[in-house]
Amino acid sequence: MRDVAVVSFAQAPSVRADQLRNEVEILMPVVAEALGRSGISKHEIGFTCSGSSDYLAGQPFSFVMALDAVGAWPPMAESHVEMDGAWALYEAWARLQHGDIDSALVYAFGKSSMGDIAELLTLQLDPYSVVPLWPDAVSVAALQARAMLDGGHHSERDMAAVAARSRRDAASNPNAQVRTPLDEAAALAEPCIVSPLREHDCPPVSDGAAAIVLAAGERARQACARPAWIRGIDHRIEPASLGARDLATSQSAALAARHAGALGGAFDVAEIHAPFTHQELILRDALGLGDRATAMNPSGGALVANPVMVAGLIRIGEAAQRIIDGRARRALAHATSGPCLQQNLVCVLEAD
Amino acid sequence: MTTADADPRQATPLTAPHMLEYEYTRSVGPVIGRFFGALQERRVVGVRTAGGRGLVPPQEYDPESGEPVGDFVDVASAGVVTTWAWVHAPRPKHPLQRPFAWALVQLDGADTAMLHAVDAGDESRMSTGMRVRIRWSAETHGDIHDIACFEPEDAR
Amino acid sequence: MSEQVYGIKVPIRLDYTYVVGTAPARFLRGLAQGKIVGQRCPSCAKVYVPPRGSCPTCGVPTRDDVALSDKGIVTTFCVVNIPFAGSAVKAPYVSASVLLDGADIPLFHLLQEVATEDVRMGMRVEAVWVPNDELQPSMNSIRYFRPTGEPDAPFESFKEHL
Numbered sequence: 001m002r003d004v005a006v007v008s009f010a011q012a013p014s015v016r017a018d019q020l021r022n023e024v025e026i027l028m029p030v031v032a033e034a035l036g037r038s039g040i041s042k043h044e045i046g047f048t049c050s051g052s053s054d055y056l057a058g059q060p061f062s063f064v065m066a067l068d069a070v071g072a073w074p075p076m077a078e079s080h081v082e083m084d085g086a087w088a089l090y091e092a093w094a095r096l097q098h099g100d101i102d103s104a105l106v107y108a109f110g111k112s113s114m115g116d117i118a119e120l121l122t123l124q125l126d127p128y129s130v131v132p133l134w135p136d137a138v139s140v141a142a143l144q145a146r147a148m149l150d151g152g153h154h155s156e157r158d159m160a161a162v163a164a165r166s167r168r169d170a171a172s173n174p175n176a177q178v179r180t181p182l183d184e185a186a187a188l189a190e191p192c193i194v195s196p197l198r199e200h201d202c203p204p205v206s207d208g209a210a211a212i213v214l215a216a217g218e219r220a221r222q223a224c225a226r227p228a229w230i231r232g233i234d235h236r237i238e239p240a241s242l243g244a245r246d247l248a249t250s251q252s253a254a255l256a257a258r259h260a261g262a263l264g265g266a267f268d269v270a271e272i273h274a275p276f277t278h279q280e281l282i283l284r285d286a287l288g289l290g291d292r293a294t295a296m297n298p299s300g301g302a303l304v305a306n307p308v309m310v311a312g313l314i315r316i317g318e319a320a321q322r323i324i325d326g327r328a329r330r331a332l333a334h335a336t337s338g339p340c341l342q343q344n345l346v347c348v349l350e351a352d
Numbered sequence: 353m354t355t356a357d358a359d360p361r362q363a364t365p366l367t368a369p370h371m372l373e374y375e376y377t378r379s380v381g382p383v384i385g386r387f388f389g390a391l392q393e394r395r396v397v398g399v400r401t402a403g404g405r406g407l408v409p410p411q412e413y414d415p416e417s418g419e420p421v422g423d424f425v426d427v428a429s430a431g432v433v434t435t436w437a438w439v440h441a442p443r444p445k446h447p448l449q450r451p452f453a454w455a456l457v458q459l460d461g462a463d464t465a466m467l468h469a470v471d472a473g474d475e476s477r478m479s480t481g482m483r484v485r486i487r488w489s490a491e492t493h494g495d496i497h498d499i500a501c502f503e504p505e506d507a508r
Numbered sequence: 509m510s511e512q513v514y515g516i517k518v519p520i521r522l523d524y525t526y527v528v529g530t531a532p533a534r535f536l537r538g539l540a541q542g543k544i545v546g547q548r549c550p551s552c553a554k555v556y557v558p559p560r561g562s563c564p565t566c567g568v569p570t571r572d573d574v575a576l577s578d579k580g581i582v583t584t585f586c587v588v589n590i591p592f593a594g595s596a597v598k599a600p601y602v603s604a605s606v607l608l609d610g611a612d613i614p615l616f617h618l619l620q621e622v623a624t625e626d627v628r629m630g631m632r633v634e635a636v637w638v639p640n641d642e643l644q645p646s647m648n649s650i651r652y653f654r655p656t657g658e659p660d661a662p663f664e665s666f667k668e669h670l
Contacts, residue, residue: 019365022529025561028569042567058370058524068560071567114370115524119445123520127376128384129409129496130467132518134445139454142437143467150435150480194454195438195475239415243456243465244407247435366533366645370526376518388513494513 004096005220005227006324006349008037009317011210014177014305017113018207023057027069027109027209034211035105038223042070045213046101048078049092051085051108052309055120066109077101084108085210085313086273086335086345092214093233102219109209110309117205117308124339126240137339138202140242142194144340145278147247149196153285156196159277160184163200163303170300178204178304200303203275208307210314228320228331228349232260235335235345242340253286253334253344260346263288268328269295271315273335275302282341283334294332298322312336316347323351383412386424391498394488397424398462408462427461430485430505434458434465438475448501453478457502469501477504531561534573536645542637544576546611554612577609578635578650581661583670584614587624602627606653607669614669617647621654630666632658 010033012026035042048070054062063080072078079095081087085108092104121137148154164184170176187200213223220227236252236259238245245251257263270289274280280301284290299318302311312335319331329351337343380388383399387410390397398408399421405414408427413420436455442448447469455478456465471487472478483505492498528536531547535558538545547559547570554563555574563570585604602624605614619627620636633653643649 019367019527020363020530020533022527022532022561025529025531025569028562028567031567055522058372058522058526065560068562068564069567071563071565073565111527113525114527115522119443120522126409127378127518128380128516129387131520132496132516133447133468134443135454135467136443139437139439143435143454143456146437146480147435192438192440194440197437241409241411241415241464242467243434243458244411244415363530363533366528366536368526368528370524372520372522372524374520376520377515378518379515380513382512385513388516389511392511392513494511495516 002097002099002216003220003229004093004214004216005224005229006212006316006320007215007220007224007227008034008213009210009321009324010034010037011175011314011317012208013175014204014206014208014307016177016205016207018111023062023066023109023111023209024069026111026207027066027107030209031069031105031107031211034107034213038103038213038215040103040213040215040223042105045103045105046077047092047095047104048076049080049088049095049104049106051081051083051088051313052110053082055123056110056112056115056308058115069107070105084309084311084335084337086316087235087337089212089214089313089316090233090235090345093230096214096216102216103223104214105211106214106313107209107211108310108313110307111207112205112306112308113207121339138194138197140339141202141276141279142197143242144247145196145201145276148278148282151248154278154281156188157184158281159201160187162277162280163187166297166300166303169298170304173299173304176300176304177206197276201277203302203306204304206305206307208305208310210310210317212313212317212320224324226324226326226351228323228351230347231350232262232348233346234259235343237338237343240338240342247340248282250282250286250341250344253283253341253346256344256346257287260348262332262346262348265330266292267294267330267332269298269319269322270332271299271301271319271334272297273302273312273315275306275311277303279336279341287332287334287346289332312345319347320349323349381412383410383421386410388494388496388498391496392492392494394429394492394498396427396429396459396486398427399423400425405463406461407464408459409466425461427459429459430483431457431459431462433470433478433480433482433484435480436470436478438478447497451475452501455484455502457484468499471501471503529561531559531570535559539647539649540643540645542640542643542649544578544608544635546574546576546608548572548574555610556613557608557611557615574610576611578637579656580606580608580611580633581666582619582627582629582631582633583607583666584629585619585627587627600624604633604653606633607666612669617650618652619654620652628660630660630663632656632661
């Protein structure tokens, strides 16, 4: 494998609804900042890959227009995934393995505020026997939370503790959106939205964007004093049917972690993409993070800033940034996609 | 020539309503087509995988092995709740417009569970492992709405 | 043996509140005042209309507004002979790319008050606006473009803008 590293990361602060800027206007300064920090110009970038969803924008091929934020002239080598930007990063990493290019730009954007995101996500379910019933994303997540609670390993108190820790960490993250401290006892007394999920168990609706520059070998060392080397990266998916898998565990996350080399050794930091509190508990078990001394989601995670299609890429960026800054030596990043953690990506990042 | 506002956040938003509507007619294929055909007759059929698992709703391929599935099998119209979630405030698109439960229901004779609504009246009546049965729609059309919802088996 | 179902109807409806963005908002608000506002790229100096907030070739923000003429040149066009459902215009009609004086990319609009067979590349045209009290932040503020009667522009003058 060729050594590939995250050499720069930039993100837009997550906001509930950016009513002034369109996607390109949100994305442009983020792409410029990531490229600027890397010192690699857009003309030098060997490959560009983005992640987004046309359903969020409400128009087909919206990702083509987002290229205006990069300036696709002269014509450039580009690709897009209708997935979280973390999977765009995977494609860029794989592209860099070919050996003929030295750098890649990865970006993601999403304005969840323009539509009804909980209903929009219904459309990722089985179109024959599930979509016609319109179970929304919170309802589907609640089915998983109940399955986890019934398993007996975690409680609603544990879920509230995840939310409270995320809010505390959000206080020092200028890009976070939800920073009100959470009193766990008071929060548990609140009524459920869809039982067993309360408001604090659910992610905010967020608009945002993020960009990462990857570079290989010597090019990475030129671009960054302390590159965050990708030592392992893997993603796995489970059957789509919710009734055909065990919702209380995440076998795909565990398998991705094994193939990414994430099951051995300690991590200084783990950035886990868990939009719902119970999902962090399931993922901690799957990734074997329960008893390892690791700072969990010091950014506050997706519970405090959840731009859909971006939040997974932000996890990789946040983890990498801590290595680049010298605050961590080894980091684990995770991204998820699909209903109830159907698909999971695990990335192990290390300093030299 | 003027210059755009230094801070765009001080400008006033310009927004417009936008609606997407698709009248999809989906071809369902021979396997799911049989499932919907049976629902129209107020029966439930699934398929048996090579490994012997009963999939309900049926799928064309075994989700574990990718192998084509075997024979159709009749299953019961009652079963067990494997997990559930209580909706306090239904959305307009939800199948019931009073508080209800979403549930994954494993019908007797099936090895997988199907998602649908349970009209239980009150959250306190819901529990994992409880038995529920199908409440059929007054008219059936050969789609998932032929099941109006599930109801607790101990309901009158 | 039950009936086989071949297809099901799955209607999908999604409602959005579309956010036009800072630069397009300036363009649309200009239309509501009977003006056409473009924006200039600070890097390559090209003027875009409608502006989307970025230069699509340089990838940098466009910030300087440029007031554009409502007269321009037909760079290319097509004749629509088959009406489509919901069309407000009677076929046959002409859809044209109009390069406004001072702009570097053409605007797409309807061409009227001319026989379809008389339309040609290089034809000088002007906007026909709705009455002042009907102006709104929408492309509908311009009803259509029509010939000005001025001499045609030479091909050389717009060949870079096709």
